[in-house]
Amino acid sequence: MNYLSYGLEGKVAIVTGGSRGIGLDLAKNLLAQGARVVICGRKQAGLNDALAVLDGGDQALAVAAHIAKEADVDRLFDQTVERFGRVDALVNNVGMNLITGVVDADPSLFSKIVESNLTGTWLCSRKAAQLMREQKAGKIVSITSIAARRAAPFMGIYGIAKAAIEMMTKTLAQELAPFNVQVNAVAPCMVRTGFSQPFWSNDDLLKEIVRAIPLGRIAETTDVVHPVLFLCSDGAGFITGQTIMVDGGASAV
Numbered sequence: 097m098n099y100l101s102y103g104l105e106g107k108v109a110i111v112t113g114g115s116r117g118i119g120l121d122l123a124k125n126l127l128a129q130g131a132r133v134v135i136c137g138r139k140q141a142g143l144n145d146a147l148a149v150l151d152g153g154d155q156a157l158a159v160a161a162h163i164a165k166e167a168d169v170d171r172l173f174d175q176t177v178e179r180f181g182r183v184d185a186l187v188n189n190v191g192m193n194l195i196t197g198v199v200d201a202d203p204s205l206f207s208k209i210v211e212s213n214l215t216g217t218w219l220c221s222r223k224a225a226q227l228m229r230e231q232k233a234g235k236i237v238s239i240t241s242i243a244a245r246r247a248a249p250f251m252g253i254y255g256i257a258k259a260a261i262e263m264m265t266k267t268l269a270q271e272l273a274p275f276n277v278q279v280n281a282v283a284p285c286m287v288r289t290g291f292s293q294p295f296w297s298n299d300d301l302l303k304e305i306v307r308a309i310p311l312g313r314i315a316e317t318t319d320v321v322h323p324v325l326f327l328c329s330d331g332a333g334f335i336t337g338q339t340i341m342v343d344g345g346a347s348a349v
Contacts, residue, residue, distance in 0.1 A: 100322070100325075101129070102129055102325045102326060102328070102329040102331070103129075103329050103330055103331070104126065104129040104130060104131045104185075104325070104328060104329060105129065105130030105131070106130060106131070106132070107126075107129075107130075107131045107132070107184040107185060107328070108131070108132045108133075108134070108176065108180040108181070108182050108183055108184045108185070109126050109131050109132070109133050109134070109183075109184060109185040109186070109187065109328065110133075110134045110135075110136070110172065110173070110176055110183060110185070110186045110187065110220075110224070111123050111126070111133060111134070111135050111136075111187045111189055112135075112136050112163050112186075112187065112188055112189050112190045112216070112220055113136070113137060113189040113190035113191065114133075114134075114135025114136060114137065114146065114158075114189065115135060115137035115139075115142040115143050115145070115146040115158075116137075116142065116146065116289070116290060117287075117289035117290060117291055117317065118189055118239065118287060118289060118317045118320050118321070119135065119187075119189040119190075120135075120146055120149065120150075121317040121318065121321050122187060122189065122317075122320075122321050122324055122325075123135050123146070123150055123152075123156070124149070124150055125321050125325060126325070126328075127150060127152045127155060127156060129325065131155075131184075131185075132155045132156070132157075132180050133150070133152060133155065133156050133157070134156075134157045134158070134159060134172070134175075134176045134179075134180070135147075135150075135156070135157075135158050135159075136158070136159045136160070136161040136163065136172050137158075137160065137161075138160065138161070138162050139160070140158075140160045143158035143159075143160060144158070146158065157175065157176065157179050157180075159171065159172045159175050159176070162216075163190055163212075163216030163217075163219060163220055164211040164212055164215050164216040164219065165219075166219055169216075169219045169220055169223050170223065172220075172223075173223045173224070173227065177227070182227070182231060183224055183227050183228065183234065184233070184234060184235065184328075185234065185235040185236075185237070185328040186220060186221065186224040186234075186235070186236045186237070187237050187238075187239070187324055187328070188216075188217040188220055188221060188236070188237070188238040188239060188261075189239045190212060190213070190216055190217070191212075191213060191239060191241070191254075191258075191291060192208075192209060192212035192213060192254075193209060193251060193253075193254040193291075194208070194209060194253075195250040195294070196250060196252075196253065197249075197250065197252060198252040198253055198256075201253060205253075206253055209253045209254055209257060210253065210256070210257045213254065213257035213258060213261070214257040214260050214261060214264075217238055217261050217264070218264060221236050221238070221264070221268060221279070224236055225268060225271075225272055225277065228272070228275065228277045229272065229275045229277065232275055232276050233275075233276050233277065234272075234276075234277040234278075235277070235278050235279075235280075235327060235328045235329075235332070236268065236272075236277065236278070236279040236280075237279075237280055237281065237282060237324050237327045237328060238261050238264075238265055238279075238280075238281045238282075239281070239282055239283075239284070239320065239324070240258040240259075240261050240262050240265075240281045240282070240283040240339060241254070241255065241258045241283055241284065241285075242283055242284065242285045242286075242341070242343050242346060242347065243255035243258055244258035244259040244261070244262050244283060244339075245259070245283070245347065246346075246347070258283075261281065262281055262283070262339050265279050265280060265281045265337060265338075265339060266337045269336040269337030269338075270337065272336075273336060278327070278332060278333065278335060278336040279336055279337065280327045280332070280335060280336060280337070280338050280339070280340070281338070281339040281340070282320060282323045282324055282327070282339070282340050282342055283339050283340065283341050283342065283343070284315050284319065284320045284342040284343060285309060285314060285315055285342070285343035285344060285346050286305055286314040286315065287314065287315040287316065287317060287319070287320060288314055288315070288316055288317070289317060292314075296314055302314070308346055308349065309343065309344040309345065309346045310344060310345035310346065310348065310349065311344035311345055312344070313344065314344075315342060315343070315344065319342055320342055323340050323342055327340070
């Protein structure tokens with residue numbers, strides 16, 4: 097694969113949910129850009145497998161952490177700073193959904209989805225912002241979803257949480273602008289990962305989904321990775337509080 101250069105050499109980036117899917121592909125690309133990369137996930141076995149795939153040597157670190165728990169988030173950032181000395185970029189990539197409606201959802205299920213998507217993103221962004229504010233530089237990028245703007249069956253609670261992340265992106269962008277910290281988001285349509293496999297593996301359902309996407313396909317992980325790399329780069333230094341739609345034109349219809 098030929099990689100575009102985003103000028104990320106020597107940068108330190110944390111990717112939550114970096115053991116698979118979009119996060120793993122992003123970590124791979126960040127390492128190829130010369131960045132030092134920290135991935136986190138809840139299961140150590142998955143992190144070990146990801147490290148083997150990344151083959152980043154001493155430029156890669158994996159920390160087992162549940163991002164909805166403050167103590168785990170503190171440990172993630174403490175180990176990153178201990179190893180690499182700073183944090184230049186945070187990519188909030190963790191996403192979790194349980195197929196359910198909203199009206200009949202159990203409150204504990206609602207809380208679980210919101211905590212994994214929204215609370216975890218806030219805890220990580222909060223910790224990163226405190227460090228970056230002192231550094232007077234940094235990038236925070238959150239992966240949201242087209243579901244934040246377009247209601248979809250069985251994706252309602254997930255969409256509610258992702259919509260809140262988009263507002264949090266704007267709010268943090270305002271708070272952190274005086275400290276030269278840019279905060280943005282990337283909102284893809286369906287991406288071909290294990291997370292969305294129940295949808296795209298069904299041929300009839302996939303045809304219905306693709307019918308609403310002008311470019312005629314769902315996204316691949318690389319379609320999301322490149323906008324994130326750009327937003328982590330110095331080239332995006334005057335962009336903040338924005339959500340880039342990566343949806344093949346679906347939101348333009």
